[in-house]
Amino acid sequence: MAEKDSTHEPLPIRLLQEAVINRIAAGEIIHRPASALKELIENCLDAGATSIRITVKDGGLKLLQIQDDGCGIRKSDLPILAERFTTSKISSFSDLSKLTTYGFRGEALASISYVANLTVTTKIKTDSCAWKACYENGKLVPVKDSMRAEPKAAAGTDGTTIAVENMFYNTPNRLSALRSSAEEYGRILDVVTKYAVHNPHVAFTCKKTSTTTPDVTTPSASTVPLAIRQLYGQTIAKELLRVNVTGTEDSVDDISVAAWSAEAYFTSANYQAKKTVLLLFINHRLVESPHIRKALETIYTGIIPKGSSPFVYLSMQLDPRSVDVNVHPTKREVHFLNEEAIINRICDKVQESLISQSQSRIFEYQQLIGNSVVRKDAGKGKERQLIEEDKEEGGSGSSTISSTPAAKKILSQHKVRTSQKDRTLDSMFPVVDPAYRRDAGGSSSQDNGGNRPRKKSGEIEESECYLRSVIELRARIEKGKHQQLTEILQNHTFVGIVDSSRCLSLIQHSTKLYLINHGVLAEELFYQLGVRQFGNMRRIKLDPAPSVKTLLTLAADVEQGIKGTQLNRAHVVDRILTILMDRREMLSEYFSVKISEDGNLETIPLLLRDYTPNLDKLPLFLLRLGPQVDWTSERECFDTFLRELAYFYVPEPLLPEDPPEEDSAKLMTDAEKAVAWQIQHALFPALSRYLAAPKLLLDRDVVEVANLPDLYRVFERC
CATH class of the missing domain: 3.30.230.10 (Ribosomal Protein S5; domain 2)
Structure with a gap:
């Protein structure tokens, strides 16, 4: 055992620098964006606000802005607004014993200014304009370079707007300890939701900067039960x-x-x-x-x-x-x-x-016995039998016991055996996150982020269109409809995906089991949805908008049809780009494909809500629009374009060429699970609702593989 070093001297005790003290204090109060928002909401409520609007970017790390219509802040108070222990709530220690406000220590804005860039824009009713002030480390700083560090006149309404930018930019350890942007945004929504429930007289709104639709919105003059109903x-x-x-x-x-x-x-x-x-x-x-x-x-x-x-x-x-x-x-x-x-x-x-x-709880269930219904009150243990009214033609209509014999017994081989819980093969495996979205060169506004719950798809209405070519396409779809196959798809029960790489799935209808090629059915479905919504398709916004020429070049570099010929790839790309740019207005009006004047792809069509196509196929989709679409005839142009759009929407996982060995298994698993979720929860419900199945699908894409009565005959022979 080493001897104790007797020469070790105690270190001197020093007074920490003020900047270090302030950052330590700030770290105790501002743990994450949600804790900063809590302090800011309480300030808004103390100011008597009836409307609070919150805007968030990157989970509050890039921007956390809160706007209220409260009493505002006097211009004369702005110079010391972000200094520690400056408050309008108390003036002496004894005031702590009779607090009726949220804030009282004057540390919230000060702490935020030590770990972020703080901007305050405020206006009281008696002022003719609003005043804008910026703060760093508790002190006023110039709004712009070369200006004096003092509040500047600005446009604004009564109330206060506080913008917190680049949170924890000067504390990298705290920044690295935070969760993902989606999880931090979920914590923000949780804080807003709780305060909205407790303050139903205040209108709350919370949204991301990248979306126009708020994730939380409540009216003013509500009640606690109504707020709980709306938010939970x-x-x-x-x-x-x-x-x-x-x-x-x-x-x-x-x-x-x-x-x-x-x-x-x-x-x-x-x-x-x-x-x-x-x-x-x-x-x-x-x-x-x-x-x-x-x-x-x-x-x-x-x-x-x-x-x-x-x-x-x-x-x-x-x-x-x-x-x-x-x-x-x-x-x-x-x-x-x-x-x-x-x-x-x-x-x-x-x-x-x-x-x-x-x-006093009552659990009710019904069971048919002949022509009567039995109900049991599980809470009180009473049982009663309700006799159906047997109204004879021309009779008095009085309630009597029916003498009709019991229904004929259904043989086992003719019973339709489906679980009431609609259990599928996928239910036996871990649940995949339905919020999964592929991203190629941009993010989609269809992605709703966080862990918030997804809304059920609504009805897809047929758009009003008086173009003869579109009317003929719709008539051709209806004429080619096979009634029996359409009925099978409308009333099927999804069993599970057999082989995602070959697009094979199992469905059940009545006592029969069918093996179907869901890729072919999906292509026909999306073609029909394109015809159905012609001229009125919803849009998927790509942000940032990728360059069309760049996407075409990527597709041309890997397209075997070009690599194996003498065609000049640059010439092919320029030719297709010219075709698309010359028809920008038509593509935007009819197909929701919006290309900016400088050649950036801003939006693509959304054919089915809650279904995002694989954006890895976007370059190939644009490249095929050149040779595969007949641009010379109106009807053929619409028909071939919608066929290419449907091919783009077909669900199939794509992996990058030669992925690293250690990552290939994980990539395949994630892709297959994401596609499988969309196939079961978005594609098959849409097939049953909208597909007018053509007869040609029966040739090889819908095959009967089992029939319960035939199976019973086989077992009887055994």
Whole structure:
């Protein structure tokens, strides 16, 4: 064992530099973009805002902007706005005991300015214009170079707009510790959603800079139940129970308790989820409390199945003198007097409501017995038989017991055997993230990001078109429709994908099993959807817009038809580019293919909502538009263009040439899973709804592989 070094001297104690102190303090308050947004929302509410608009870029790391219509900030206060411990909420230490506002320490804007670029634009009602100020490290900095560091006049409406840019640009360790942009944006949505529920009188809007449709939007003058319904869904809203609990200055269990009140909305025993959702507000402040969470979860033990969790919104109003809000840097936790007694009173009321509701629950099921229906009230154990009314022609219509003999028994081999849960082969494997999107040279506005839930596709209406060529194409589709095959596809049950590389899948109709080539069916479907939506197709926006010439060059470099001839690839690219540029207006009007004047591809058509084509095929699609489309005849032009568009939409995973060996297996797995999800959840429902199946598909693309009655005959012989 080494001897202790007796020459080791203690290091001197030094006073940290102010910049280091401020960044350490900022790190305690601003953990991530969502924590900065929480502070900014509370400032908006303190300012009396009735409308709060939030705009986010890259999960709040590039931009986090919040705009309100509150009282604004005086110009004279702007020079010290971002300095530490500058506040309008308190003036002495004793004011902490009677706080009624969210903020009081004056550290939020200061902390943000130490880790990001902060810009404030504000206007009070009496000012003739708005004032804009920029801050770094708590100090005013010039709005533009060569200007003085002072607020500048700017255009603006009453209220305040705060823009936080390049968050954590000077703290790379904090930046690297954050999650992906999508996950950070999900945390932002969670904060906005919770405050929107608790403040239904305020209109909230939250969206990304790259989209026009907000991800969270609520009206003003709403109520808490309506806000929960809109933000958390009908499933939770229809199971909500409500209790109000009040406490006077009497005592609870011989413990003195000041006056307080609480309002709770919570789900009944019929609702079950994997994770508890708790919205806890104490004196209108969003906080966390493991003690309260544990107490509420304990109530549901024995009422809902093990592994299930409830949804609870709890708002408590306590005497400010009994609450200590200054126990956590972000005010995420608070302590209050007689905490256990108050929580027990609230939990008792919630438990009474749950028990009274669960005892009167009714589980109903129906079972046909002959011509009668049996219903059983599982909550009370009563059983009754309802006799169908047997109205004879010309009779009195009174209720009688039907004498009709029981229906003829269906033989086993003629029963249609499908699970009521519609279980497929894919359900036996891990679920693939449905938000997967391929990206080639740009991002698609069809991608909805984060973990937010996806909307169900709506009806695709046939566009109004009076062009004779389009009318003839639609008539040809209807004329070639094979009634029996169309009926099979309309009423099929999806079984699973057999071979994704060969585009083979299994479906069931009645007692028969069919092997189909879903690639061929998809091509016909997308062709018909193109004809159906001609001139009125939705768009997929490519951002940034790739160069058409660059895409054509990429396709020409790998196209075997060009490489094996004497054709000059540059000449081929220029020729096809000229064709497309000369027909830009027609392509945009009829097919939603928008090409800018400088030759960038800005949009492509979206034929089916919730289905994004494989953008790896985009260069080849553009290249084929030259030789494969007949540009000389209107009808043939529309027909051949839509055929190429349908071929572009066919689902097939594409891998890069010669991928690295260690990555090839993973690439193949991800591609196949993404395509499989779209095939099952988007393609096959669209096939059953919109495809007028032509007879030629029966030749080799739809094959009957099993028939239940024939299988029974084989087994009987055995």
